[in-house]
Amino acid sequence: MTTPNTFSRSWHGADDSSKQVYEPSDRYAEVVPGQNAPLPVEHQPYDAPVSTHIQYDPQQKEPATAYYQNVDGYAQQQQQQYQQQAFTPDPSSPRVTASTPLTSNSQPLEKDGKSATRSRPSWLLAAGVALVAALIAAAVSGIAVWKATETKGAVNCETTIGPDGRPTPTGGKDGEAVTCPAIMGTSVGGAEKAIRENSGLAAVGWRTKDEQHIQLIYQDPDDNLMTSWFGSMFVNWTVPRKVAMKSGDKAMGGTPLTVSTIWFATNVADEFMAQNQMYYLSPNGTVRGYNFRLIWPIGMPDGVMLENFQASPQSSLSTLWPFQHYQDSDGSIYELTLVNNKAKLSDVRNADKGTPLLALPVTSKHDRDELRLFYRDTEGKLALFERDATGKVTEATASLGIPIPADAKLAGFANARAATGPGINTFLLWQDASHAKENGGIRILSQTGGAKDWTGPASDPVFKDADVPTHVTCVNEGMGGSNISGQDAPLLSTSSDMNRCFFQAGRKLKQVWYDGKQWVDLGFVLMP
Template sequence: MSNPIRYANVPSQPDYSGLQVAPNPVESSPEVVSGEEKIIYSYEALKHDDTLYSPKKELPLAPDHPPATTPTTAPTTKDKKRWPRKYYIIGAIAVVIVILSATLGVSQLLPGRLLTSDGGFVRYAVYNAPRNGSLAYSMSTGSGAPDDSKWEKAMSLKPQYPAANGTPIAISQLRQYAGDVTYQLEVFYLNKTNRINGENHNRAKGWGHDGINEKGFTALPESDLSAYWPYLVYQSREVSLQMVIWTGKFDSSDLSIRPARGSQLGLVPTTRNYTKMATHGRIGLFYQDEASKLIAFENSLKTKIPEGDKDANVTDVVWNSTFPDIRLPNTGHFTVFSVASDSNKTADTVDTLVLYGDDSQKIQQVWRNGTENTWETSTPDAFQDIDEWSKIACVTPPMWTNAEEQMRLAFASDLTRCFFQGSGRLMEVQFDGAAWKAPKEVPLT
């Protein structure tokens, strides 16, 4: 089947308090060494009266074993010192809402959270087991404070096709109804022949192979992946960007854009309305061009905007012509996320924030104030102690629409977090909608 919504027609299922797991435990996973790993952080959350609940701070700790591969990216420091457990964080929204995604060692780690109907939650972490092309995941469940729940032992998840070592991972979430509330997680990765593959998770049925596996989309080996449902963007073997969109089936369009080879990629909504985002072109694409310039481009598919969408032309001008001239180091890193500008339920304005490392490894910030339709720049203090080789990962809330309800892009909440490495420790910092709070260490227990 090409339909990724594999379980939309199953009978009504009772709510599950946890995720179903694969039977085989993961016996070992690599030590994390700077330059050998990536982290992408994202999340899933269910709306209850416009309230988003936080996955808080915990990430699972994987057991050690010797590194499986030679690092593909050398550390930026002259001293290639090994840290016993160091995390190299990259911001991908890769995971859309999802999503929290991340990578351990040469593997990709995706921590996230779902709320159950009884107010409980399920947190999960998925990563690439580099020695055999399999994926692995851990989960924790609870109904109180997430800090009170514990991560379970990692379990194996064998994809239909083996994952490439160090593959990028992008995650999306979609909402279904199958008699009762059904969420589906879409996990995209590159296999060993650089084809885009996926595994999906449905609480009622567990893990399944995704319909995108039948499409044969092939990426550049160095390609990044970024997703925000129903979109997925990647770099083709010809180096141009390809946008995959789900419209009842997966279709791919050549955007006729040539970014720098191996550029990081980012996708974020430019509206709070799912229908406008999915059908009116209201999706923001970020990439580094061949001149090292950071590009922000709304409506890269050149979708015809309905006359009734009066805000589209305004945002299009702002996004595509007034973005500051920012030059990144060669294949420089950046991360991007969006939140609603206003907690007003009817407002449609969106704030978008970009964090990037400049030539001196200092973290800079550029953001679009949705209510003012302007881009501004600053140097946030929250990231001043970031390790020079570290990247940053941030999260964007989910959106969906169906016959029963519409989930609009949320205002900043305690879920609005970014993660980075500081002094060899994994740190998190919250954005409250106006300013950054003091960073805190993430306890890895």
């Protein structure tokens, strides 16, 4: 399979992977959970590789090759920088080794009848440097050719009882073991500088070989967009970092945020590359976007930057690749397509002005035209617009009859119910300030087990410290879109390991996890 050429000017989210360097023979550090994974006692931050400036190519819709110079408001960063951390392994935790161990058959050389003993320290130093470099390159996965697969070698959670009497973490249903995300004990002293009160939030997760990745996007008090990355190999979050935006691309204060994932084909058969597509509003309400890969962790501008899609300043945003949604000043809901065309969703006639928007999959295999779009109708009730793989509106399109506040922000996620078949479980979350004394007012509505009816809304003590108000966002597993040339659409996983949701508690960014049975507190996102 050949690498796709850069798309024409009319495409947003276009692939410019031909400008990147891929090494199919890259080595990956193999971490065996429970044996050689980093200890969760001292959670060290790590820095992903940094590209420092992006220039627009006037002849292309997509950004030109990364140009390394100063970004507006950033210090010059010509070299990759990694935070050095002291780490003392537990005796029961063997050290992490590369998948291809470094070995040498070299023997001390002799010259003039003397053993070359002085060369030994240099040899050891060189070997050590090589090993460290190999581990850093493997762990960060900076040179990116990845295969979308299920996570292997999952850790088994053991039920323990926390101070509040709740299991944390828990086992699965009927005592079955489940994949166990790390429980963080991280520094959050810099939260007041890293994230504004009641910030917009967006999250997406995806799998690459045996690793899991999550990207969070939020806004700081100066209206800069910020991003944090989670890697399962490091068992922690990166430090917050500004998205590398040009001064003219500034976001509206309090902008809504949304993100989803494209899987691009590469020149390696059956291997695909994840690219996250993030959208926000400019100060005048224009839809804007930046794209991210592990090799562009602080962003590159999306092709939508050259368009002028005007949303209401009160509009929410949603995305499920290849579609994005916004509301105009008349209250109409518009859908942006793969080629930067916009279309009015004429079957969504009763959306309330300022409605929240949330796009989720219909089945575990996301066919290109499938969509579930949740919103608030003019009667103040939660409503659903559903479209099948042929683009036809389904009978599920209706009001769900659940009242939600006018200022509510919708969050949600979906899981596949089985390894085969289309069935999914869906969860919706929002905050109702009138119920603030009941677990922070966070309401949970679910549709599981193949039922057509919805259960709830319910609440859970894991949300009891939620700020009022706060946005809520949940990780949606990056599915891409099928039936799109040069792209892939991995099946929605049956695993619960990325069922994470985020909200602010004491301004800090709290993360919680639904293990398939109940909610678990995972602590705070790193903000030193």
